[in-house]
Amino acid sequence: MKSFDYKLSSFKEKKIRDKYLLVSFTGKWVSLSLNEYKLFKMGDIDDELFLKLEKNHIIYTKKSNKDMIDFYKNKKQQLFQGTSLHIIIVSLRCNEDCIYCHAASTNVKTKGVDMSRETARKVVDFIFQSPSNAITIEFQGGEPLLNMDAVKEVIEYAKKKNKIAKKSLRFSLVTNLSLMTDEIFNYLLKEEIYGICTSLDGPKELHDKNRPMLGKSSYDLAVKWINKISENKKMKINALMSTTKHSLLYAKEIIDEYRKLGIKTIWFRMLNDLGTAKGNWKNISYSAEEYFEFWKKGINYSLKKDDIVERSSEIFFMKFLNEKDPMYLDLMSPCGAAIGQMAYNHNGEIFSCDEARMLNDDLFKIGNVYEDTYNKVMSSSKVCNLISSSVNDSYQCNSCTFQPFCGLCPVCTFGSTKSLVPNLTLDFRCKVLKKQFEFLFEKILFDYSIDSFDSVTEEKKKSLNLNKRKLEK
Numbered sequence: 001m002k003s004f005d006y007k008l009s010s011f012k013e014k015k016i017r018d019k020y021l022l023v024s025f026t027g028k029w030v031s032l033s034l035n036e037y038k039l040f041k042m043g044d045i046d047d048e049l050f051l052k053l054e055k056n057h058i059i060y061t062k063k064s065n066k067d068m069i070d071f072y073k074n075k076k077q078q079l080f081q082g083t084s085l086h087i088i089i090v091s092l093r094c095n096e097d098c099i100y101c102h103a104a105s106t107n108v109k110t111k112g113v114d115m116s117r118e119t120a121r122k123v124v125d126f127i128f129q130s131p132s133n134a135i136t137i138e139f140q141g142g143e144p145l146l147n148m149d150a151v152k153e154v155i156e157y158a159k160k161k162n163k164i165a166k167k168s169l170r171f172s173l174v175t176n177l178s179l180m181t182d183e184i185f186n187y188l189l190k191e192e193i194y195g196i197c198t199s200l201d202g203p204k205e206l207h208d209k210n211r212p213m214l215g216k217s218s219y220d221l222a223v224k225w226i227n228k229i230s231e232n233k234k235m236k237i238n239a240l241m242s243t244t245k246h247s248l249l250y251a252k253e254i255i256d257e258y259r260k261l262g263i264k265t266i267w268f269r270m271l272n273d274l275g276t277a278k279g280n281w282k283n284i285s286y287s288a289e290e291y292f293e294f295w296k297k298g299i300n301y302s303l304k305k306d307d308i309v310e311r312s313s314e315i316f317f318m319k320f321l322n323e324k325d326p327m328y329l330d331l332m333s334p335c336g337a338a339i340g341q342m343a344y345n346h347n348g349e350i351f352s353c354d355e356a357r358m359l360n361d362d363l364f365k366i367g368n369v370y371e372d373t374y375n376k377v378m379s380s381s382k383v384c385n386l387i388s389s390s391v392n393d394s395y396q397c398n399s400c401t402f403q404p405f406c407g408l409c410p411v412c413t414f415g416s417t418k419s420l421v422p423n424l425t426l427d428f429r430c431k432v433l434k435k436q437f438e439f440l441f442e443k444i445l446f447d448y449s450i451d452s453f454d455s456v457t458e459e460k461k462k463s464l465n466l467n468k469r470k471l472e473k
Contacts, residue, residue, distance in 0.1 A: 024057035082132035101276035129374035195236035202254035
């Protein structure tokens, strides 16, 4: 047997059925048969196995070491580009009364919780201090359509500033659509708003149960505008569902509702114990096992369809199979708090992320647009500590095969433990993610061929980059 001069990189391994999954610290991975695994462990490898292991960063040579390090640096590019996603809460008021609200919204008649035009301009001034060449401004609430004055002020002032800054600038809007009018929609079209995201929890009965409105159907109002926006073709419309206890029996029905409306992406979003949800937790929550079984049923059903993709599985597949990480903020180490995202409350307070804003705890309050500069905020000890707390290098994470694909969420950690130090043996999110990672790797290794990463349909080829050609039994 030929002798090779190589060193072992840092990697973790896990047996899945009769194959051995080896995952490098860079996020590259390889699956070995029992025989290949034995040869590797004995250091008795042939040319083919050597190339396979080297290509996927399980081993390296003096020649390949630089390529491996460059690959890893590229995956961590978010550390160097500056904050690009900026979420502006133009109002805390909302006209719906969702049983799981994470946003700590207030009644529609509440005074003093709308962003002023002056504050809107201060927020924009702060945003443009970010060194990022690409800026996305996302309007949230509450219900942002309750304060269109601030929305317009941000859009028009940001466009004016960008004539000098010349950044890639785009806007998006998160709304329940119940207050959408032709006038507002035409304005958004004129200003070339990139996309609208709304909430759709499934069929009418389920949606209205989760998102009640006095004397009206929130489902009817949302669907009316989903259809209208879809027909226009000039604006992207997405929908987001939140999984409550009431959702668990209806995975197929929820997916079919999205397909009926022509929505090509669905996200089975887990609940967070934040905002209004905290008070309703006993009535709407579920165990990690219950959620995973619901998610798994949904994945198995969606993978059979050519016209819809479940977003979390899409992100996971992209992390597993693509050279470039999709850089989803919650699944990075460190996470995207402050580095990739900031949130601006109606009064000008700056939070490390949108979820942190919902906690409204001083720990995550990193500045104020009236008092601070971007550089001052980013160099503060508070931001540095938050970033450090989101690095998944604890002994519990270091023992996990899926560490390179995962990340910690300081907000979720603090929300459940009142500490930035996670206890991952009890952590809901950790339990779910481990199950999801293993389930999808099992799909890749045994249900589908990964020879070429072509998709079974052109529709999914662009997003999943996964070959869904069934292996011959």
